[in-house]
Amino acid sequence: MEVLIMAGQLILGLSILVGLHEWGHMFAAKMFGMRVEKYFIGFPPKIFSITKGETEYGIGAIPLGGFVKISGMIDESMDTATMNQEPQPWEFRSKPAWQRLIVMLGGIIVNVIVGIFIFIVIAYHEGDKFLSINEVNKYGIFAGDLGQELGLKTGDKIVKVNGKSVANFSDALSSDVFLGSNSSYTVNRNGQEIQIDIPNNFIEKLSARQSPEERGRFIRAQEPFTIGEVAADSPGEKAGLETGDKVISIAGKPINYFHELQNELAKLKGKTTPLIVQRGTEQKTLNVTISEEGTLGFYPQSLLNYTSVDYTLGQAIVVGTNDAFAVVFNNIKGFGKIFRGEVSASKALSGPIGIARMFGGVWDWGRFWYLTGLLSMVLAFMNALPIPALDGGHAVILSYEIISGRKPSDKFLENAQKVGMVLLLGLMAFAIFNDVWKAVF
Incomplete structure (x- = not known):
């Protein structure tokens, strides 16, 4: 049953996000008078579809993506036969480059808006509840196996993070600590201050703990x-x-x-x-x-005293927006660690199985919407990468056309799409295999 709940949450979350992403492309295309032939959530084979006007709306059997087919655009369908004909006024290729650029960015923009909206609603509805570092230090921390491996001990009192005093215990567990370089804790142990250095690859071990319960084996407050x-x-x-x-x-x-x-x-x-x-x-x-x-x-x-904060709508907008973009900045930091060789891609990247495990085997709407908001920002970030076949790859080519005034040939676009598709399929295969490997071993 837990597996079904995990899968159900993943499919629902991705269906919402992919559906809105592709709607962003479709809305922008129709706004500029382009013909949208298909709008599908999920990949073929087709389960259901209905045609309204010029567009076929449908649901595919493979619920890990979706697509829109815009007339006159070289996309994953690789419909090159149409591209050999004379351009028609309603086709993507007939429109000015700036309009085509907006169409390609439409999905990313919608995902960013959705992610920010979800985080704002969470901030406004839930507020914040946290432990001050002073409250935690009444009894000290509990050091789990990872914490002990790092050099921490149960009963330690954290007085500094990265050499600076902190007020909130969550600052000791922030991305600045685990995604930064040369991070450290300063703890008070039996009246003596000791510095505990955090290895730059420590995030590998922490991220390998998929569930909140497993990650709790690092450090947490000792709670009477x-x-x-x-x-x-x-x-x-x-x-x-x-x-x-x-x-x-x-x-x-x-x-x-x-x-x-x-x-x-x-x-x-x-x-x-x-x-x-x-x-x-x-x-x-x-x-x-x-x-x-x-x-x-x-x-x-x-019996610890948690501090609760309620946000006004204005405060929630600021907090939610910051939380949403923090997801993007953390992804950039994470890729930086991979490129610098501080962490391995196999341990840092997760595919569908890894994401499903994040949702957990119990249907928790609070966690569901938090992770859906997070995935919306991740989807926007990943699609913005300058890889052919992704929205970011198309955007780079269109930006070149706008700046240079020269349009790349259809043959170049076709080959770029092929290269991009190979890269994406290879990455997807790697992510799925990596998930299975980590789950089994």
């Missing part, structure tokens, strides 16, 4: 907690666990923080063990049978 909502028919409810209880120990092991309970539960999967809790002024011993997944079935209520 009480029992929040207890799920119906869960091991916790059956044992008599109640909201407000404070866990004292499990199987004789003292518990102070939530990560400690998680670690012990993972060792006790499927076992029945005593759980001691503080309830009001008295302690109670509950005999609980841990689930096979290593859970009790409750939501923890953190």
